[in-house]
Amino acid sequence: MTCAPTEASPELGPAPALEDADYFHVSNMLSPEEQQRLKVMRDVLTQEIRPHVAEFWTKDEFPHHLLKKLGQHGFGAIETEPGSRLFKGLVYAELARADLSLSTLVGIHNELIVGALLEAGSAEQQDRWIPRLKTFDAVGSFALTEPDHGSDIAKGLCTTATKEGDEWVLNGFKRWIGGATFADFLIVFARDTADHEVKGFIVETDRPGVHARKIEHKMALRIIPNADITLENVRIPAENALTGAANFSAANILLRNSRAWVGWEAAGAQMAIYDVVHHYATSRHQFGRPLAEFQLVQQPIAKILGNVTASLAMMAQLARLQEAGGLEMSHAALVKASTTALARESAQLGRGLLGGNGILADREMGKIFADVEAIYTYEGTYEVNSLIVGRAVTGASAFI
Ligand SMILES: Cc1cc2nc3c(=O)[nH]c(=O)nc-3n(C[C@H](O)[C@H](O)[C@H](O)COP(=O)(O)OP(=O)(O)OC[C@H]3O[C@@H](n4cnc5c(N)ncnc54)[C@H](O)[C@@H]3O)c2cc1C
Known part of the structure; x- marks a missing residue:
């Protein structure tokens, strides 16, 4: 021995x-x-x-x-x-x-x-x-969320856009904006001071008055920088307004599609969890045998595979709806909430199955475990997406 x-x-x-x-x-x-x-x-x-x-x-x-x-x-x-x-x-x-x-x-x-x-x-x-x-020779960032308005952004959005002659002048703050420390431009949602509608604008990041500061000490999605943005009397030409985004319903169409994308992300994250736990359980030995031979190890592996399979099956049907032009916000909200909750459960099981190595980033599992927390929250939190589904199926809105 x-x-x-x-x-x-x-x-x-x-x-x-x-x-x-x-x-x-x-x-x-x-x-x-x-x-x-x-x-x-x-x-x-x-x-x-x-x-x-x-x-x-x-x-x-x-x-x-x-x-x-x-x-x-x-x-x-x-x-x-x-x-x-x-x-x-x-x-x-x-x-x-x-x-x-x-x-x-x-x-x-x-x-x-x-x-x-x-x-x-x-x-x-x-x-x-x-x-x-x-080709990624240019990168844009999506600037909707604000320091004081996350879940209630549709009604609460404070950033302003004021038309002055042939220009718009933007003022306000944005938070969590992915990639904004190196982006070439931001798509900023701001409230028109004239009609109070939320409108979309292309704001080049080298314009005077645009400041991006990286949010430090993140414990998830550490590769992509997120930024706090300040817009201080930023002047853009009138032609930088997104003509098709003249009220919040344009943002809602984009959010519907991006919630569907997060459903695919959650499915993919769970495929990685399955890869990692399967590899680990079949190659790590304890008590003289591969971990995979123990019943209490096989059960969570089967649970993770069930979660991946349920997520992929749900997403495949969502793709059919989308293809047929029948994708609604409540469908996207349901997959976003459900698949990210399953991913959270799978990540927790996978982390446990790797023992101490489950908290290490270079064993993949520690990184995935932390990253899944972020996708559970962004593009509308689990709770907010659940409330969107609840409103659609009960007819009663829990939002004030
Ligand atoms: C890593 C990361 C990347 C992001 N990238 C971007 C980006 O690129 N662009 C962008 O615009 N935004 C981005 N966001 C912002 C993201 O969309 C928000 O974090 C999210 O919408 C939640 O807002 P909040 O963090 O302000 O939480 P809050 O809205 O303050 O919510 C706090 C808690 O309260 C709960 N809550 C709120 N309202 C209700 C309610 N009515 N009923 C029950 N529970 C409720 C929430 O579910 C949550 O649990 C990103 C966020 C993260 C974490």
């Missing part, structure tokens, strides 16, 4: 991406061409992204070269390129499986930045930004 540590086993580094993580073969519903495209994108994520992210997460640093790589492989153009909703959703899931911080940036980029320009931008705005956005 040797007492020399064998702690190289299980080895450090990412767990292999297991086919079983999609246990009911949701990806087989794609056309053969899309299955092949998904495989190529998954390979890029598995080989070129997932092995490198833990280091940047620990350092609290954004890996710009990895974003460039994602741009080269089409991740900046998910919403502008043709493809079924199921394909796009599974790409989002694979991104989250590799890393939730980068998946956050890419999801916001496609759903809320490119999405806003496609949904509400003029032809000139689209021509100016979309070609560079597609």
